[in-house]
Amino acid sequence: MSWDEKLLKQAKKIIKLYPQKRSALGPLLHLAQSKDGYISDDSISVISELVGITEVQVKSVSTFYSMYKQEPTGKYLLSVCKSISCEINNSSEVIKKVQEFTGLNNNETDEDGFFTFEAVECIGACGGAPAMQVNYETVEGLTAENAINLCSWLKEKQPDIVVADDMQEDFGGVKSFDWAISDSTGATSTAPGFQTLKTTKVKK
Amino acid sequence: MKETILLTKHMRDNPEDSHLIESYEKNNGYATARNTLLSSSPENILEEIKSSNIRGRGGAGFPTGVKWGFLAEDEDRYLVINADESEPGTFKDRILLERDPHQLIEGIIITCFSANIKEAFIYIRGEYAKPARRVQQAVEQAYEKGYLGKNIFGSEMDLDIVVHLGAGAYICGEETALLNSLEGRRGEPRLKPPYFPAVKGLYMKPTLVNNVETISSVPWIIEHGGEEYNKLGVEGSTGTRIFSLSGHVNNPGNYEIEMGSSFGEFVDTLGAGIRNNKKVKAYIPGGASAPWFRGDQLDIKMTIDDVANNNSMLGSGAVVMMDEDTNLVSAAKSIVSFFAHESCGQCTPCREGTTWLEMILDRIASGRGRTSDINLLLDVCDNISPGLSWPPKMTTICPLGPSAVSPITSLMNDFRDEVEDLIPTKVLL
Numbered sequence: 001m002s003w004d005e006k007l008l009k010q011a012k013k014i015i016k017l018y019p020q021k022r023s024a025l026g027p028l029l030h031l032a033q034s035k036d037g038y039i040s041d042d043s044i045s046v047i048s049e050l051v052g053i054t055e056v057q058v059k060s061v062s063t064f065y066s067m068y069k070q071e072p073t074g075k076y077l078l079s080v081c082k083s084i085s086c087e088i089n090n091s092s093e094v095i096k097k098v099q100e101f102t103g104l105n106n107n108e109t110d111e112d113g114f115f116t117f118e119a120v121e122c123i124g125a126c127g128g129a130p131a132m133q134v135n136y137e138t139v140e141g142l143t144a145e146n147a148i149n150l151c152s153w154l155k156e157k158q159p160d161i162v163v164a165d166d167m168q169e170d171f172g173g174v175k176s177f178d179w180a181i182s183d184s185t186g187a188t189s190t191a192p193g194f195q196t197l198k199t200t201k202v203k204k
Numbered sequence: 205m206k207e208t209i210l211l212t213k214h215m216r217d218n219p220e221d222s223h224l225i226e227s228y229e230k231n232n233g234y235a236t237a238r239n240t241l242l243s244s245s246p247e248n249i250l251e252e253i254k255s256s257n258i259r260g261r262g263g264a265g266f267p268t269g270v271k272w273g274f275l276a277e278d279e280d281r282y283l284v285i286n287a288d289e290s291e292p293g294t295f296k297d298r299i300l301l302e303r304d305p306h307q308l309i310e311g312i313i314i315t316c317f318s319a320n321i322k323e324a325f326i327y328i329r330g331e332y333a334k335p336a337r338r339v340q341q342a343v344e345q346a347y348e349k350g351y352l353g354k355n356i357f358g359s360e361m362d363l364d365i366v367v368h369l370g371a372g373a374y375i376c377g378e379e380t381a382l383l384n385s386l387e388g389r390r391g392e393p394r395l396k397p398p399y400f401p402a403v404k405g406l407y408m409k410p411t412l413v414n415n416v417e418t419i420s421s422v423p424w425i426i427e428h429g430g431e432e433y434n435k436l437g438v439e440g441s442t443g444t445r446i447f448s449l450s451g452h453v454n455n456p457g458n459y460e461i462e463m464g465s466s467f468g469e470f471v472d473t474l475g476a477g478i479r480n481n482k483k484v485k486a487y488i489p490g491g492a493s494a495p496w497f498r499g500d501q502l503d504i505k506m507t508i509d510d511v512a513n514n515n516s517m518l519g520s521g522a523v524v525m526m527d528e529d530t531n532l533v534s535a536a537k538s539i540v541s542f543f544a545h546e547s548c549g550q551c552t553p554c555r556e557g558t559t560w561l562e563m564i565l566d567r568i569a570s571g572r573g574r575t576s577d578i579n580l581l582l583d584v585c586d587n588i589s590p591g592l593s594w595p596p597k598m599t600t601i602c603p604l605g606p607s608a609v610s611p612i613t614s615l616m617n618d619f620r621d622e623v624e625d626l627i628p629t630k631v632l633l
Contacts, residue, residue: 017366019280019323020407025388026371030330051388064390064548065371067330079331083292084492085450085524087538121374121542122292122492123331126448126522127456136333164334176295176448177458180219180303185337192333194369195340200333 003046007035010198011050017196021051025061027197029068034191034199037113038069066120067136069190073116074109076154076162077190078102079133080147082119085126090144094130095119097144101151114155116190127176135187137164141173161186161203162193205473208436208444208462210424211417215303223338225345228306234351236427237313241359244426249318253422255430257442262286262377262415263491263520265508274402275319276410283316283324284406284413286382287339290329290374292492292542293522296446297416299458301328301335304420305342309365311422313356316363319412323364327382330371340367374546378602379413381548392548393602417446438464441507441518451487451525452479461506463518468502471525482527486619490519492539493607495594496614499528515594516610532619533626536611537565543608554605557588561608573627582616585609 003011011031015024028050032043039062048055062068080095104110104117125131128140132147139150150171159166163186165179184203187193193200214231215222228234240249254269275281285308289297300308312324326343328336343365346352354362373391376382380394383406398404405411421443425433433443441463447470450456454476461470467489471477478484484499489506495516497504504514511518526535544558564581567573582592589596589606592613596606615623 020387022388023368023386026385027369030369030371053388061388061390065330065373067372082538083542084488084535084538085293088451088524088526088530088535120372121545122290122294124289124295124298124329126293126295126450126524127458129450129456133331136331138334174456176450176456177299178219180215181221181223183334185334187333192330192336192369194333194336195344196367197369200337 002042003035007031014196015050022053025051025053025058026065029062029065030191030194030197030199033068034189034197037073037190038071067192069116072109072113073190074114075158076114077116077118077135078151079118079120079123079136081121081123081125081129081131083122083126086129086131089129091130093144094132094142094147098132098147098151101148115151125176128172128174134167135162135190136192137162137167137187139164139167139172140175142171143173146171146173161188161201163203166203205461205465205469207460207474209460210444211300211307211420211446212304212458212460214307215299222303223305223342225306225342225349228304233306234310236423237310237351238357240314240426241317241357241361246318246320249314249426252426252430253318256425256433257430258418258421258425258433259441259508260415261417261421261445261521263291263493263517265518268414268418271402271414272319272412274400275412276403278410280407280409281319281321282406282409282411283312283319283321284382284386284411285312285324285326285416285419286377286379286413287326287328287332287335287416288370288377288382289332289416289520290377291520291522292539293450293488293524294448294491294520296448296458296521298332298335299446300416300420301332302338305339306346307423308339308416308420309342309346309352311419312365313351313363314422314426315412315414315419317361321412322362324366325386325406326365326367327376327386328367328369329376330369336367336369343367373548374542375548375602375604378604381602382413383411390548392550395601437462438507440509445521447506447521447523449475449523449525452482452527452530453477453525454479463507464505466503466505467497467523470506470523471502475525478525478527482529484525485528485530486526486532486614488522488524490517491522492542493517493603493610494519495610496618498618532615532622533565533569536615537562537569539611540565540608543604547604551600551605553588553599554608557584557605558608560584561612568623568626571626571628575627575629577627578616578620578623581612585612
């Protein structure tokens with residue numbers, strides 16, 4: 001097994017939350033994603049032992065869900081929404097410009113492992129269309145220009161914690177609703193930033 | 205037209221800290237749950253929910269009291285909150301999770317008291333990381349206060365809540381797929397019968413699966429009584445409901461209203477009309493799965509039954525306005541692509557059909573359509589949902605496949621010219 005003690009301890013803590021071990025499979029795959037930026041063969045073997053199912057069963061679940069990446073992702077996962085409300089609010093232009101800026105096709109990662117680009121289905125930001133997420137932190141009310149500015153900013157600042165409120169303030173526009181609560185917590189990897197997974201931190 | 209504020213009251217009155225337990229309690233939060241546990245009975249709660257006539261807010265609109273009544277007897281029973289909000293156009297659960305998570309937890313406590321449940325799960329879509337963090341923080345605060353865990357409020361009741369993150373699969377909003385996902389399996393819907401969640405749900409035990417908005421409504425209903433709730437709205441669509449308005453409107457957003465006004469009034473008042481004074485060409489009344497209405501059908505009333513009688517559905521309460529300049533073929537293609545991407549692949553008509561529909565629509569939208577494509581589109585639709593009727597006839601385990609048919613029948617019934625205009629007449633096959 002090549003997960004370190006700390007990660008294994010956390011995995012066991014997650015397993016204890018559920019009446020049956022296998023229910024922890026989803027969260028453990030998120031954990032694997034946060035560790036390597038994708039679901040490595042190594043993680044599959046560790047998880048299969050932890051949960052008590054075969055590696056094939058783990059792989060079969062891992063490949064079903066779009067958030068578990070089968071190949072390494074960059075430091076920042078850029079997910080631009082293309083579903084109906086964004087589509088009719090010109091998301092195709094945002095997608096085009098972000099692709100031009102990063103030089104990436106759909107589901108590609110650049111050579112220096114910085115950006116992964118994907119055009120995704122509805123992220124629940126329809127009132128602030130067009131919208132995108134960076135490591136699952138949402139920015140709403142984008143323009144193509146601001147999307148590029150956001151990518152340039154990521155390139156320049158390389159923040160270790162991606163905070164939605166920061167990005168929204170500098171690059172966002174119309175929001176789906178008033179966010180109201182000021183929040184400086186964010187994501188630390190290409191897995192969703194969530195306490196139980198320890199993939200979130202508060203920016204000081 | 206004005207909003208009627210029940211569910212969104214606390215977050216509006218306390219915008220900056222509505223997510224914290226201190227703020228929630230200062231505004232009488234958890235008092236209803238406490239009173240319920242200490243002085244009410246499970247039967248009373250169920251009666252209140254039944255008399256409120258609230259119908260599920262996830263999309264299907266099933267009467268909540270009836271659903272609770274179906275729950276089979278067993279030592280182990282579970283409550284699963286469906287927070288996998290992924291229907292394109294919908295963002296109303298997001299605001300409830302982000303800005304008032306304690307209202308949901310209070311609703312869960314009361315629901316579990318009524319249904320004698322000791323373990324609840326909140327299944328939140330993975331892309332809702334921020335809402336999930338708020339809910340997790342709220343759950344931890346509730347444990348610290350003794351509102352979750354053992355002997356809640358000093359009563360006999362024990363309850364644990366686990367916040368579970370999904371991983372990007374729309375199909376997990378379908379309740380049996382959600383249960384599979386929560387069991388650590390592929391999110392593939394189960395056959396009903398025999399797998400009705402109320403009988404054979406999570407771990408094959410009786411399970412209630414309810415939407416975030418439904419359970420967030422429970423504290424108000426219990427505090428004020430089912431009869432009071434039943435007075436709001438109209439018969440068959442009682443209470444308030446949060447509609448997510450998006451598309452080409454001046455003021456997109458979430459609006460809590462009593463059902464019964466017309467879509468036109470809703471858009472013109474709360475939505476402040478269509479941008480640049482344009483006209484509505486078509487609109488989606490209840491999320492991407494719902495057949496569209498034309499711009500001359502804005503007088504239809506926003507109730508579950510009125511929309512159903514006009515051959516569509518109020519669904520998840522997502523209203524998407526498309527103005528006169530909208531390319532409806534591209535719009536339909538976006539929706540069909542969504543379903544093609546989200547098909548779980550179990551049933552052939554859906555797996556193959558949605559992919560074909562996407563391919564043909566893409567061909568038409570890019571000017572490479574063939575004259576035979578219109579009939580081909582309809583034929584594929586007919587294979588997914590025979591007769592193209594509404595509500596759809598099913599050839600599949602769940603309604604995802606038939607949902608992809610909705611935008612195409614809308615196009616063909618009302619906007620066929622727009623499709624035909626894109627097909628070059630020279631290419632005759």
